[in-house]
Structure formats: C-alpha cells, structure tokens
Amino acid sequence: MSDTGSVVIEADQGFTHSAGIQLAKFAGIAIAGLAAFIYLLWIIAGEAGSTTSGNAIDVENNSITIALREEPPQLDANRATDASSLVVLAHVMEGLLGYDIDAQLVPGVAERYEIRADGATFWLREDSFWSDGVPVTAKDFVFSWKRVVDPETASQYAFILYPIKNAEAINSGELPVETLGVRAVSDRVLEVDFERPTPYFDKLVAYLTYFPVREDFFNSTEGRYGADADMLLYNGAYLLTEWVHGSTMRWVKNPSYWNRENKGFLDEIRTAYITQDINAKLNLFKDGQIVDTHLLSPMLPTAMEQRWPIDRSMDGSVFYLEFNHRDDRITRNKNFRRALQLAQDSNELVYKVLKEPSYLPGVSLFPAWLSGVSESFQKEYPPVRHQMNVEKAREHLELARQELGLDEFPPLMMLAGDTPISLLSAEYYQQLFRKNLGLEFRIDVQIFKQRLEKMRQGEFDIVLSGWGPDYNDVLTYGDLFSSWNLQNRGRYDSPEMDSWIRIAQSELDPQKRMDAFGEIQRLLYEDVVILPMYERGFSFVVDSRLQNFRRRSVGPEVDYNYAYIDSSSD
Amino acid sequence: MSELSASSFAPIEAHQQTQVISRPSLSYWQDAWIRLKANKRALVSLYIVIGLLLFTIAGPLVWQVDPAIQDIEQISQPPGTDRGATIVPDYEPWFGTQGLPGSGLRLAEPANSQTVRMQWDALPGANGHRVYRNLFPVGSELAYGIPLAEFLNNDTLYFEDRLDLQPGRFYYSVVALDARGQITDQYQSLTVDLERVTTLQEALERGLIDTADNIQIGDEIELAWHPLGTDYLGRDLLARLMAGARVSLFIGIGAPFLFVLFGVVYGSAAGFMGGRADQLMMRFADFVVALPFLLFMILFKIAFGIGPGESGVFPMLVAMVVLLWPATARLVRGQILQIREQGYISASQLLGANTSYLIMRHMIPNTLGVVLVTVTFAIPSAIFTEAFLSFIGMGVAPPTPSWGSMSNEGIKTMLTTPHELFFPALFISFTVLAFNLLGDGLRDALDARMRNVE
C-alpha cells in the first residue's frame, strides 16, 4: 500500500530540486527587496537626525567625544538635582566661586570676598559676561537666589540656601520672597546676611544652586528656562550650542570667558552617547569612540591586558547600613545594634566581596578625602578602630533579646536598592548575620522610587543607604543625623547629637568646629547610628592623548575644564 | 454473452476468515503513544526532562550543601581549582615593620592570600607615592596596572594589600608622585607569588576540620570542595543550580503550561462561537496584550502583598499567566477558524455531534501542532522574562536563585570567570532543547494527519 501521505515529503528529486530553485528565487527577491529598503532608509535617515559617530579625539579640530550616563532632565541650575545636569552646568556656567584644577576653591565671577560672622560680601569682576555679551552683575545672583527659595519654584535644593537670612522661613511660606537676606549694593557688589554664623559659606556658593540667572532673559523664556540649548545663557568656559534630546550635545569654547588662560582649552566637546550600560561604554572606549570611561572590577583584567593607564579617584560618597530608630522597631535597641556592629567588618566586604580597588572600607560617616582644620579629617580625628568580635556580639544580642522581652527574634527586613553592588552587599550581610548571630534578614529589593518611599514611611529595619557631598565641607555629612533633618529617614533622635550639630553649624572657631565634628563621629560609632560599608571610588581610564582630565569628589563627576590634547604622547 | 444459470443466483455461504483485521484497532491516543515511543529524539528528550526533574527533586538529597553559605575564601572559583590552603595565624592589623632589612620595594613577610605586606624607601624627588598592582609585568609602556593606594607625602612608606588576593603571581609597583600629586615615570617593581591560606578559626567554622587539637600553623588543609565551582559570593554552584531549578522550572514550565491552557480554551471558544462573542473576546485579548507588562508586574507584586524576602515566585507566575495568554488565544482562534470550515466538521455535525465533542475530538487535536510549538517557545521565554525581572529588581528575592538570574550575574564576569555563566546557561539550554525535541515528537505523534504515516 503506498504511503499516500508522504508523496510530497519523500526525496522526490525533481520536486525538491525545483522547489529549491523556487526558494532560491524567493530568497533572491527578498534580499534584493531588503537591500532596496535599507537603501531607502539610509536616504531618509541621512536627512533626519544627527550623526553620532565620531572619533574620541579629533586633533585637527581640537575636539573630543565623551559619553554621558543619562540625559539631564533640564539645565535649570536652581532646580537641578542629578549628576548629569551638574556635569553639563559645571562646564557651561560659573558661580561666584569655583574650583581649580586641584579642586581648590578659587574666585569665579567674584574676584574677592569676605566672610564675617553676620554675613558676607562678594566683589564681582568686570570681565565676566553672559553669552549674549551682557556683563554678569550682582542682580543676577539676587534674582537667582530669590528664585531658589521661592516656594513656587519648589526647588529640591532650596535647603542649601538656608544659611541665608530668612531663607528657610520664605521656603516654608512664612515670609515673602523679598525679605531674603541678599542684595545687590551695586552692579559689582553683592551683600549677604546670615541666619547664623556660616564660616563655610564660600564652599556653599560654589554649588550650582547658587549660579546666577538673569531676570530679563528668564522672563523671555516663558517658563521654558533650561529646557533647551537656546533657553539658557552661559558664562562658563564652554557654551552649549546644540542639544538633541536623548542623543547628543555640543559644547563649544566660550570666546568671552574671562579665565581663558586656565580653563577651556578644547574647541569643542561632544557628548555623543548617552547610556548607563557600563559594557557599552567600555566597548565605545575600546573602539576609540569616546575619550574616557570608568571600569568595574570584572573589566580590570582586560584593562591590564590592554596596557591601559588606569587611574582612580574617590567619588566622594559614603555608603552605610542605616538603622530604623523608630519606636516600633527592634533596631531601636542599642544592644541589638551593637551586636550587629561587632559581628561584621567592612574590610571583608570591600576586599573580598566587592573587590573594587577604588573603594575604601567604611570606617566613618566622614570619608577620607574630607579636610579637617589643616590636614585630612580622618587624620586629625581618627575614627574608632573597629575590631570584629563575634562572641561579644552574641552577648549583646542576648542582652537585647532580654531587654526587648522576646523569646526569639522574628525575621527582620533589609531594604536594598536594585543596583548590582547594593544587592551584592545585601546578600553578603544577610548570610553574615545569619551565620554569626543566627538572625534572619529578609531582603526587600526595591527600585529607586519605591525604596525612597519605603524609607520615608519607615518600612524597614535596615536600609542600604548612602550620601554624596553637596559641598566641600564636613558639614555636608555632619548634619545628616540631626533630628530635624528630613534625610534622617531612620528618625534617629539624640539631643546630644543635635547639640553637637548646632555647634558645628555656627561655631566660628575652626578648631572648635572640627572638634564638634569629631564628637559627632564618636557618637555615631558609640550609639551605632549606622554601620559604614564603604567609600565609593572609581577606577577609570583616559585616552593617553588627553591631558588634565579629572574626576572629582565634590562637584561634577567628570571635569574636562582643564583638559587639552597632546597628540605627541600617543 | 456469458452463461447465466440459476446457480449463479444462489446465495453464497458464509465464509470463514475472508478478511481478518491484521492488527488491533488503535484509538487515537494509543496510536500517538506508539509513534511517540518510536521517535528516538523525543524519547531522549523525555529522559532529559525526567532527569531534570530528578535533579531538582532528588538532587539536594544527594548533594546536601546549603546554597546560601558563602565561602568567602573561594569566591568565583572555577571547578577544579586547587583547594589546598596553609594554616596561618589570625589577621592582625599591621603598620609597617621597623628596621626591615633590605632596600627598595620589598616584602615585609612572605605573601599569602590573607595579606601582602610591603615596604619601600622614598624614591628620589618623590612627593608621595602610589602603589599599583598588575597581572602582567610593567614593561616599557609603563602600564602599572590597578592603582591600589595613594600617599601624598613621604611619611607612609608601607602598604598592606588585602584586595581580592587570588593565588598566583602579581606585579606590584611603587610610583613616585610629583609636587601636584600626579604620577611620574619613576617607579620600582616587585614580583610576588601568593599562596592560598586560611586561619584555624575559619577552618573550624566552616567545618573543614573537627578539632583544632592536631592542627598547627603551617599545616596544609583542604578547603571545601565545589564540583562546579563557586559564584561571586563563594556559594556552591551545584547547590545553587539545584535550588534554581525549582524556581526556573516551576515558572518556566508552570507559567507557559497554564497560560497556553487558558489560551487554548479561550481561543477555541472564541473561534468556534464566532460572531459577536468572538469579536468581544478578541478585543479583550488585545486589551490585555497592550497593557504595560512591567507596570503590571510591579502591581501584582504589591497586590499579592508578598512580604519582603518571600521569594515572590507565586505572584510572578500569576502575573505571567494573566498577561501572556493572548498570543496563544489568537493563534488557536486562527486555527479554529480554518478548521471550522473543513469538511469533516460539517460531517460530524450532521451525524449529531455536539459542540464539546467537536472541540475535544476534532478541533483541539488538529491545533496541537501549532500549540505545541508555542509552548516549547514559551518556556525559554518565561525563563528569561523571569531573569529580566530579577535584573530590574522585580524578580525572585535574593538569596533565592534561579537559572535566569544566575545567568544574569554570570554575564558580568563573562570574560574573567566564564563558569558562572556557563553552567546556568547550559542548564537552560538543556531544558529548552529537551522541550523542543519533546514538542517535536509530541507534534508528530499527536498530529491526526500523520496517523498511519511512516
């Protein structure tokens, strides 16, 4: 009986052969059609959109190409909160004071200044101009600062202006904006009144929230200030001439910048790529498309093999385990926290688990790069030398258990972010506390917004948290755990801490001030307010033809203001 | 003209054995089973699937290692690395050795995986030093390697390296800094070989030795054995694969099975009923497809109120089933629309078949080919959806492993420690392969039109 079903399936030579030819014809048509379509797309694409490919270093045109981590939401200095905006604004705008190549505070728009107990005076230079040729005047600063504290603007960085008289009251809606303690005595002289003595005010004004804004230009933008390249005026070393959202930016040397001798040597900087994917950045660097990239530890062997010159810098931020000190939480018990403190050692976390050479094991809330009176803060006020001691930890745990009146400890909640490092640290600690103390922690992974929300609501026992500096003074860390600070999401409340912070905020004598910070550091350890994990840093590599590229701990994370091309060192 | 006689019209006697049925009559399913067994590839894949299930269920009973234990001394070790370790005293902080003999960059004591201690003399004209470490010799390009530490004055002339000390060879360099803290061309180099060590206390804690009585400093012991190596936190890969199998297979098989089942029922109902009901049902399917998957995943996670740390497998399963059935439904409906018009359907109806008989007996078996292909593709898709969700923090909570999230982690160190990616990916591929072949075999076996063929 014949296989009727398989008549066509069987290797019928003739059929297969001709069907094959048919198929080949079909393939040919398909490929030809595809090629035509692609060619059509090429024509269309060529006219729309801008080319983003470019070489990392263009010696002839004195320009470089870099990559940004993400697109700045807007470039309104009074309201910017994210790192990318800071990078851009640090190159195209300038405040009263700025930082030089060695990260020292130097004059910016202000030639000289004076800080007194009750206020400060800034004398502006004559040759600082906006990109439309109009000089930068003191009125621009007054307008800008008033705008920051105005509750209508709803700037999330208004708090950084609180040292100015009435700023906080205005921002809370209690006083009108006009009462802000700042005025332009003349076009060249700016006077500031303090709410309380603020000796570190010079460090504050270098931050971008304090950058100037010109009133008439601002009004002409009709609410779109900072939204596009032509919706801003520039007074920095570079001008932003092109901004294609989500795609590219072009910074061009500012011909009327007053400090051309020391800043702004490149003719053009193009940010051609916006991506968060570190592997993509590495590939771009390898391909010679961008001028620098940072490296994570799995990439280091490749970097070493390629003989790249690897450098490192501290990113400025500190990461720690933060406890929930609210009344309904087990972690409010000090013995419990002490037990956890003694059961861990940040050295193991950094050296064995995270394995990032640029990280420093956390020893204190105050990172190693902060200056004290004359030397580094950690040198003048050495943090408590922590020794892990599991037996003592267990003793404290037992004490805590009795104090809390529990038969055994219920599972606790560890809130973590969704970054790989955060997860890694959380998993490490989970197992560590299980092994050493028999405690069970459940890891709650949340994406950024949800994590913040949970922190705000206090729905955690421990959270993996961190803090980066806003300005180059110890106070940017020092006041974190005051009972009134909104960032203090664990609601740690200690009158002793509060009193030290108040002293640190207004003490004029630098030695006494630093002593207060020293006390704060001691208290943080003794009261086990936090458990420091690590101080973050970055290993990075730069094209060897680019000189004077810097990564900063305070300020923009990458700084090309002083960079220049030296093609001889290839 | 033939001869016709009366005898021609006599009735014929009944014959015996005119026609016998040469083999027993087979029902549809019996036939299918026979064909399935005959298909070699399908059998092999069936065994693989059974093997995987055994691995998942019985595996942990055989290999009783806790997947959560972190062997910090053996992080990211490929299988087969040498596990010998020498016992050394516990770690004590070090601040330089006074009066160390020798000159230039030198070790203060033998280097081991616990710590590498080195000292040097201030380089001429140096205003501080930086210490580098490289996997390769420095060479003429002055590729110093990774910067480990920086000292901005000449007060500190010693350094202790504890970063990721793998046994092997390192090339350390000390480079002079100029007045502004930038590196110069002046440097000294040192080649260092490390051996693996551990302390008595750690050995006791990990259960590598029973008592400390017979062991002394300097003795060699063996660290824990990990047949497939360890991951980025020193956890045994084999144990993790077994634990991960539970999650991955549960979701990877459970979810597709459920949503395909639902899709088949829904789609055939829609296709069969036709008309307004069909339109309505399909519009609803469109609606489900267009919902943003990510957003609703988050919602399900919250709606089910899983506490933190519960693995979150169940909500994920539910979410995937609820969100992914429309594609199957659409496919099945299309097939049904085609089949509905076939002749044998009308014939069956004329013979009095009711709707459910038609669906069960005729339509569904005929759609099985397409459905099976869908299922076999839904499985890897489900596994990888789960991995992607773990990647953005919406997946199973740590430390619960799954093959997908393990692959995810493995990608990061693809070039340096490929085994972390290789094994989970291998298991995923095996699973996918097995189900594909099985699906193939099932399709061949169950496809009604293939009956009595081959």
Next chain:
Amino acid sequence: MLSYVLKRLAQGILTVWFIATATFFAMHNVPGDPLTNDRAMTDITRANLEAKYGLDQPITTQYLIFLRNLSRGDFGISFVQENREVNDIIREHFPVSAMLGVLAVIFAATGGVLFGALTALYRNRFPDYLIMFLVIMGISVPSFVVAALSQLSLVTFNNLIGFTVLPVAGWGTILHMLVPALVLGLSTMAYLTRLMRSSMLEVTSSDYVRTAKSKGVPATRIFTRHQLRNAILPVVTVLGPAIAAITTGGFVVELVFAIPGLGRYFVEAVQQLDYTVIMGTTVFYGAFLVFMVIIVDVVYGLIDPRVRLET
C-alpha cells in the same frame, strides 16, 4: 469589508480607552510618585509641587482631567524630563524605535520564512539539523547576552580590520541600525522558523497538495501557490503582535547600543514613576498595537479565502 474595518476601528478605540483606564489606576496604586526623590523636601515645597502637577486632587478628578486632555491629544509634560512635552518625547523617539523594530521584523520575517521553508524541504537531512540547531541557540540565549556578545564581536572585528566598519553603538546612519536590528529580531526569527516549519509540514501532507501533484501541476507551482501561501497563515497571525512587541520591547538593545529609542524611555519612566510619560506611551503603544492587529486580521482574511470575517 468596509463595514468590518469600521466596526473594528470603533472597537479599537474602546480597547484603547480600557487600556488607558486600567493603566491609570494601576499606576496610581503603586507606592511612591514622581516627586519622591533623594533629597527630601519640605512639606510646603511638596505641596507646591503637587499643586503644580495636579497631584493633590482626588484620583477621580485627576482621571477626568486626564481623559479631557487625552481627547485633545495632550499628554502633558514629563515629570522627569521637565520641560519636555510627552508628545515631543514620543514624536522624537518613537521613529527611532520604529525603524529599529521594522528592520528587525523584516530580518525576522525574511529569515524565518526562508529558513522554515528550507527545514521543511530538507526534512531530516543536514540543512534541517543545522538550522534547527541555530534556532535552539537563538532562543536559548537571552537577549542581553546576545547584545553584549555581538557588541564585543563588533569591537574585535573593527580592531581586526583596522577601522570602524560597523559602529559599536549610537544612532544616526543605517550602519548603526544593522546589528541592533539583527539582535532584536533574532529570537523572533527563530520562532518564526519553527512556526513556518511546522506549518509547512502540515500543509505538505494535506490533501489538496496531493491532489495538485497527482493532477500534474508542476512542483514549483505547488510550492508557491499552495504550500507557501497556506503555511504563511500562522506566521501572519503572529506577525502583528510581534511587530508591536519588538518595537516596544527593544529596551535591552537600546540600552546596550546607546540608541535613543522610546523603549528605554518607557522602562525608565516606569522606574521613575513618571506618570505622564507612562500614560502617554502606554496609550500610544496600545493604539499602535490595536491598529496592527486590525491590519493583520484584514490581511488574514484576504489571504485565506476560507476564512470569512463576518460570521
């Protein structure tokens, strides 16, 4: 036919409305909001911000406002990308994703049909095994691995040749599109190959093919006229949603290849709880998808005369 299309369109609009509503309420039920940020803000600042964005209103009021704006085609301004209107974001970034997606689908469809037909033709012989092996590889490896690996290979390839043949990342010319589109379409291509193969096999053993052959119809005509045409049907069915899925699901590829597409914006919007962008893109995608499905159904009806669209 026309009445059918009109009816479908009307239903489509209804579907889109359902999608918008479900997403709206779902979104507002997720804890947190677009204003939650690292630097905590004073109560009055938050109150001002909420008033500015209308978040202080009861949810039903917000919904009605949203509907009203929707009818005008106004999706508002992005919370995260302040000063950028959602319409602008969609307008500028969707074409990117679309181009990528369309190219990916073309690769997938061409490859899928081609390879699927080949495997059915050379069943159980070498080409079949080879292609099926590649298909399995194609679906076993997750998209981010493929994307990462392909980018790495590009870099190596460029290094080998000496200059940049194909860009490693970025967007702008057709060359930038090729590799990402291929990566994006890979898994769909594998799926379509499988589908095509299974479909072909069924059709091959069907009666009308046998009839045609016994009638003496030349083999070539059997193939194109009967086999291919009928086998393509399931492929067409899947293609509609596949197009939408690829165009919207290109997040990983867009991330790895630094492509300014809408997929990336959408995922980031979900993570940032950027309400306006979420709503805008969801409605947009929803409408797009519904539209695609309608087209596919109509095409289906055209191809297969046995299917009557109206019952």
